[in-house]
Amino acid sequence: MSTRLPVELAKSYRLLNHGPTVLVSSAHGDTVNVMAAAWSMPVDFSPPKVAVVIDRNTLTRQLVDASGEFVLNIPSRQLAQATLAVGSASGREVDKFHAYGLSTFAAEKIAAPLLQGCLGWLECRVIPEPQIQERYDLFLGEIVAAWADPQAFSNGHWIFENDSPRSIHYIAGGNFFETGAAFDVER
Amino acid sequence: MSTRLPVELAKSYRLLNHGPTVLVSSAHGDTVNVMAAAWSMPVDFSPPKVAVVIDRNTLTRQLVDASGEFVLNIPSRQLAQATLAVGSASGREVDKFHAYGLSTFAAEKIAAPLLQGCLGWLECRVIPEPQIQERYDLFLGEIVAAWADPQAFSNGHWIFENDSPRSIHYIAGGNFFETGAAFDVER
Numbered sequence: 001m002s003t004r005l006p007v008e009l010a011k012s013y014r015l016l017n018h019g020p021t022v023l024v025s026s027a028h029g030d031t032v033n034v035m036a037a038a039w040s041m042p043v044d045f046s047p048p049k050v051a052v053v054i055d056r057n058t059l060t061r062q063l064v065d066a067s068g069e070f071v072l073n074i075p076s077r078q079l080a081q082a083t084l085a086v087g088s089a090s091g092r093e094v095d096k097f098h099a100y101g102l103s104t105f106a107a108e109k110i111a112a113p114l115l116q117g118c119l120g121w122l123e124c125r126v127i128p129e130p131q132i133q134e135r136y137d138l139f140l141g142e143i144v145a146a147w148a149d150p151q152a153f154s155n156g157h158w159i160f161e162n163d164s165p166r167s168i169h170y171i172a173g174g175n176f177f178e179t180g181a182a183f184d185v186e187r
Numbered sequence: 188m189s190t191r192l193p194v195e196l197a198k199s200y201r202l203l204n205h206g207p208t209v210l211v212s213s214a215h216g217d218t219v220n221v222m223a224a225a226w227s228m229p230v231d232f233s234p235p236k237v238a239v240v241i242d243r244n245t246l247t248r249q250l251v252d253a254s255g256e257f258v259l260n261i262p263s264r265q266l267a268q269a270t271l272a273v274g275s276a277s278g279r280e281v282d283k284f285h286a287y288g289l290s291t292f293a294a295e296k297i298a299a300p301l302l303q304g305c306l307g308w309l310e311c312r313v314i315p316e317p318q319i320q321e322r323y324d325l326f327l328g329e330i331v332a333a334w335a336d337p338q339a340f341s342n343g344h345w346i347f348e349n350d351s352p353r354s355i356h357y358i359a360g361g362n363f364f365e366t367g368a369a370f371d372v373e374r
Contacts, residue, residue, distance in 0.1 A: 171344075
């Protein structure tokens with residue numbers, strides 16, 4: 001099981017602030033799915049909110065519409081192959097968890113599961129905005145619980161040192177960047 | 188003047204897909220401003236659209252509300268100090284261009300200017316969605332022209348080699364990451 005510690009909600013936006021590609025997990029009834037999303041971002045600090053694009057043709061969309069919940073999982077480079085795979089296949093045609101060797105564990109506040117091996121997890125409840133969901137496939141969610149692997153994010157800060165796992169940033173095709181060197185700027 | 192080449196609109200989302208922090212420039216009448224935004228993302232490929240959070244208390248918000256336009260400028264690490272500075276000061280109190288040594292050049296399709304020294308530029312027209320603008324400070328824009336420094340982005344691909352300028356990803360305080368090593372995953 002992934003090691004995880006709670007992240008205080010006021011700092012949970014920091015898991016997403018640098019723009020990593022995420023995996024969106026969702027569940028409704030007995031159906032569970034996961035897809036990749038390069039298009040997500042924070043939209044507010046308090047209460048913390050996120051935005052994510054969930055295409056209308058996906059199984060994830062159907063599960064999120066039905067459940068009103070989703071998890072943004074922040075994968076490490078070790079999960080890049082799986083990220084590309086779950087972003088390419090449909091959960092209607094393949095059990096992605098079985099096909100790509102992904103396992104899950106229970107979230108605290110919602111039914112959608114958390115993906116093993118990720119660096120951070122944001123449990124979200126949909127803030128209903130039917131017009132933008134319909135027009136733009138754009139979903140807003142309130143973060144109701146947040147977790148991080150303390151080897152990657154601790155006390156509100158990412159730890160991306162030489163040998164620590166890093167988050168990833170998708171471009172197109174199979175092309176990614178990892179999160180690079182940290183630097184500080186003085187005010 | 189920054190070297191720039193046009194980016195075809197179908198590939199313009201790739202300037203933003205990896206989640207860099209951007210600088211939002213705007214203009215109305217004689218007033219011009221620039222602010223930083225960690226919260227922006229693509230929302231569609233064709234026509235290409237973006238989403239960005241523009242706080243209701245900013246001068247930028249006033250200019251974008253009045254003009255219906257903005258530019259997302261993608262700064263390099265060389266502009267990180269300026270990025271933090273323009274994200275901390277208000278254009279109502281200081282001429283940020285003068286104060287932080289920033290210069291601009293003309294956009295093609297809109298009146299808001301492009302910032303010198305950036306790696307890419309997305310000229311955007313607001314897609315009016317008053318309800319989400321008001322509730323969440325969330326703006327949607329259509330990309331109507333896109334440009335890149337060919338040393339950083341060429342033929343639809345980022346070039347982040349050892350000595351090339353890199354985009355940046357803000358976390359909090361003065362803490363940033365640069366865009367790191369590229370890697371490819373086979374499907």
